[in-house]
Amino acid sequence: MNDVTTDYAEWIGRQETTDDDLSQTLALAAAAMLDDTQTCLGTGSALPPLWHWFYFLPRVPQMLLGIDGHPQRGGFMPPIPYPRRMFAGARMRFHHPLLIGQPARRAATIRDIRLKSGRSGKLAFVSVCYGYYQDDRLCIEEEQDIVYREPGPAVACPRMLDEWPPLPAGACARIVTPDPRLLFRFSALTFNAHRIHYDRPYAMKEEGYPGLVVHGPLTAVLLMELVRQEVARPVQEFSFRGLTPLFDLAPFRIVCTPVNERQCALEAQAPDGATAMRASVELAPV
Numbered sequence: 380m381n382d383v384t385t386d387y388a389e390w391i392g393r394q395e396t397t398d399d400d401l402s403q404t405l406a407l408a409a410a411a412m413l414d415d416t417q418t419c420l421g422t423g424s425a426l427p428p429l430w431h432w433f434y435f436l437p438r439v440p441q442m443l444l445g446i447d448g449h450p451q452r453g454g455f456m457p458p459i460p461y462p463r464r465m466f467a468g469a470r471m472r473f474h475h476p477l478l479i480g481q482p483a484r485r486a487a488t489i490r491d492i493r494l495k496s497g498r499s500g501k502l503a504f505v506s507v508c509y510g511y512y513q514d515d516r517l518c519i520e521e522e523q524d525i526v527y528r529e530p531g532p533a534v535a536c537p538r539m540l541d542e543w544p545p546l547p548a549g550a551c552a553r554i555v556t557p558d559p560r561l562l563f564r565f566s567a568l569t570f571n572a573h574r575i576h577y578d579r580p581y582a583m584k585e586e587g588y589p590g591l592v593v594h595g596p597l598t599a600v601l602l603m604e605l606v607r608q609e610v611a612r613p614v615q616e617f618s619f620r621g622l623t624p625l626f627d628l629a630p631f632r633i634v635c636t637p638v639n640e641r642q643c644a645l646e647a648q649a650p651d652g653a654t655a656m657r658a659s660v661e662l663a664p665v
């Protein structure tokens with residue numbers, strides 16, 4: 380089940396390059412969404428880690444969007460027939476911060492396509508590598524896993540704990556209320572038209588979710604913001620895997636637990652206490 384079918388083999392190695400001027404306006408809009416009134420975001424300032432996701436936006440014409448709101452498959456992304464797209468995870472290494480207001484380039488390459496069978500049914504994982512450059516200098520290396528699922532049974536509404544469990548020693552945490560205003564602003568900032576994040580009838584009736592789905596990259600950004608504010612040290616590496624979706628139906632908790640001098644374990648906990656996203660950061664040496 381792990382082999383790429385010949386149908387998709389020609390997509391491996393496919394490349395796409397996107398230029399962006401890393402406008403200050405978008406950084407200020409991202410800061411507003413994150414309630415960040417402190418970070419200096421002037422021209423030439425370092426873009427906080429993961430904020431590169433607010434740039435290099437897809438420029439696919441409206442007429443080429445699929446029914447789910449994503450660009451129709453068969454262009455850069457392979458024509459996988461499973462209809463339910465999700466962001467499954469990513470790994471990245473930060474070499475240098477991107478600087479606001481200066482031209483930058485993103486080079487994308489499809490690295491791998493794998494068909495798997497999971498508890499939820501048939502899955503197709505597409506791994507896309509990205510290199511982010513400024514002045515021809517590699518600033519960030521990233522690999523994203525996008526998963527396409529076949530339709531399955533409706534996803535149940537998660538039960539809510541009466542109380543969050545105690546935190547591990549040394550951990551810090553924050554409760555996030557993922558209301559539609561936050562999801563809408565994140566969709567807008569990433570120019571992501573996937574309807575599961577803002578169109579409740581579509582999310583529930585077509586894709587079988589109990590509510591609007593929280594973007595995986597939004598949860599990852601919130602975890603990174605917790606590190607940026609509470610640990611306040613430069614991050615060298617970051618990785619995450621989405622284990623179960625989060626919805627706009629109840630608050631979730633994000634937790635950062637130091638593991639050693641250089642590493643923190645991160646987690647987003649669903650309202651029922653289950654781990655919805657597991658992540659880790661490697662910090663720069665002191």
Ligand SMILES: C/C(=C\C(=O)SCCNC(=O)CCNC(=O)[C@H](O)C(C)(C)COP(=O)(O)OP(=O)(O)OC[C@H]1O[C@@H](n2cnc3c(N)ncnc32)[C@H](O)[C@@H]1OP(=O)(O)O)C(=O)O
Nearest residue numbers: 465466467468495496497498499594595620621622623624
């Ligand atoms: C933006 C954007 C979209 C979104 O943001 S969607 C919302 C964010 N994403 C999520 O909420 C995804 C949450 N995860 C899940 O729903 C499930 O974990 C998933 C991905 C459907 C898989 O669940 P299964 O239970 O069917 O899978 P298994 O645990 O049985 O594993 C089967 C094999 O798949 C591998 N695998 C599972 N999860 C991941 C993952 N996150 N990343 C990479 N690989 C994964 C697992 O290791 C098994 O592989 P084997 O080789 O061991 O068979 C947008 O669209 O842009």
